[in-house]
Amino acid sequence: MSTLQTEQHGFKAHSDGDWENRAPVQTRSERFKSTNLADFPEVTGREVNWKFTPIAKIRALIDGPLEAGTAAPVVSDAPGVEVTHVPMDSDLVGRAGIPEDQAAANAWGQAGTALRILLTSEERQTVTVDRSGLAQNPAAAHTIIEAAPNANALVILENSGDANLTETVEIVVGDGANLTVVSIQEWADDAIHLASHNATVGRDGNLQHIVVSLGGGVVRLNPSIHLDGQGANGESYGAYFADAGQHLEHQVYIDHNAPRTRSRVAYKGALQGEGAHAVWIGDVLIRRIAEGTDSYEENRNLTLTEGTRADSIPNLEIETGDIEGAGHASTTGRFDEEHIFYLQSRGISEDDARKLVVRGFLFEVIQRIGNEQVEARLQEAIEAELQQSVLA
Template sequence: MSTLQTEQHGFKAHSDGDWENRAPIQTRSDRFKSTNLADFPEVTGREVNWKFTPVAQLKDLLSGDLQGGVLPSEIGEAEGVTVTTIPMDSELVGRAGIPEDQAAANAWGQAQVAQHILLTSPERQTVTVRRTALTATATAAHTVIETAPQAEGLVIIENTGSANLTENLEIVVGAGSNLTVVSIQEWDADAHHLASHNVTVGRDANLQHIVVSLGGKVVRINPSVHLDEQGANGECYGAYFADAGQHLEHQVYMDHNAPRTRSRVAYKGALQGEGAHAVWIGDVLIRRVAAGTDSYEENRNLTLTEGTRTDSIPNLEIETGDIEGAGHASTTGRFDEEHIFYLQSRGISEDEARKLVVRGFLIDVIQRIGNEQIENRLQQAIEAELEQSVLA
């Protein structure tokens, strides 16, 4: 019997089909994008960007019918700030990026309209967007936040109450402007919230993007920041506290697409209770054109009890050797006993020492918001979490 092999090993198509189109994505920027839901295959949970997400709980947001229109919210007034409703086919929509996943494409196709928030004042203005009137109805939303050149602003999005929401948030940071956008998730315990935040940062402009996730059954916030002009600076910070049965997920993409750009990414989370699950994926891409880049990303997780799960995956792609620096770090663990011992040596009880460590761990991010009232309220929310924890 002849065993001579006449064909190259691996030359035939695999049994799973579509062999010619299944080449792995070589870089983060190659991920497929479309505003059309039909262009995306059905989500199975095996995809690289969905494999940690409880997709079975999210079928209506991924591919079901959604309620569109103007999202019920209260938007504060400020000098040099205009809020308008624009159609989805407006030239103002799509400048910061288009969907990379099915949930975002479903929201794009059914949002019907977008809210456009434009900040033009050179003096720092604060705009608060309060969302308190959503329901369990599957809902789509689209928001565009934009700063004119040289403008200064702080936009705070407060999410509370019930929700079953999938949305796209676009952020357009004009040349020389400084913008901080804060997204706070304090949803009710049964809420589902999927959000794609696409950002483009102009020449010599600065963006600070802060996510605080405390409430909700399933929360998935994915910021994609594109440093598209020379001298652009992007900073992404996050704080989260996952309780039993709660899934909090953040996928951050920092795209250096111009010379002498700078980025910092730092997310910190605490977890307690059976089934508490936190996911953080950090992608940094330094393109060939991004000479002089300075970049660093990190994720730190503090597990307070048994039965929690953390998935923390930093990724760094560098296409040029002409950079100032780039690095990443990820840690997950229990309390540092040296810190606890030090506090106890100062007369603080062990339980209070552990709570102090958690406070300091998370408040380091919250203090970056730059609004004392919001910072104090979030610190109180963390205190409430700690009072209900096993540390109390």
């Protein structure tokens, strides 16, 4: 009897039945999406998009009852900025995408209303959204940040204090608009924050999305940027510093859905202390229609002590051969001893040399914000982290 394997291993259905419907979705673009939580199966923690997340700590936000509007954010005033509240069944809601996980769908169904920030000024404006008055009760929120065609703005989401929040942030970038959205997480040590940032970028539009995660017990912030207009540009940057017992997770998705689009993704993180856990998953899809695409993504992790864990998974899917370029990179490791030796040879102590490396490592992302006051404050926060570390 022949034992030669002539078919692909695993090609035939298994004996448990319904094999085709049980096969896991491997492509980010094919994930199920719905605004109705009941349409999703129960989260077990074995799913590809949940397997690194501490489910037990966030279960109430995934499928439990949520409060809406427990603390309204404070939005700064600036020329060409209009702030309104719209119902969740409005045509203004859902233009940047709908939920692809249970926590986002739960927030969508219980947010009540959406806060809409409309930006129309063609002169660069800076808008801050202060969210420091949240409670510890499980809550839902929905925010729409919309840049009208040719608008130019920097929007900074300031998150601090207590939180037990699941939310969606929609970002709509009109044709020719230039928008930077910065989300800063400086929550209290036991805060929980789950966020889906969905963005659509129009023709020749530019979106720079920056995440800085420093505080919070569990932070899971997933940007999803859809380059839907020809010539659209999307940049996604992140900096994070995970301490003992802290879970910081970022799942980034870039969807090239039009010709001659460009994207850059760069996330950098430092980890210290027993149980510090960082998760980065980067998915880039270059669709068949997206000829001339230029894309690159990278994640770098610097582990400062023993007992830390960094999961880093870059994924790249290309459906057309007519592209300018595409690539990805991922590294996780300790200090480069050559860098430390070089600084020591200049009269700098070993401890100070290691701190300098960490500062420079993270500041490369932070300096992209474009606001000196915010950048200086974040530098001080990172300095405080370093002073408490074993490097001090």
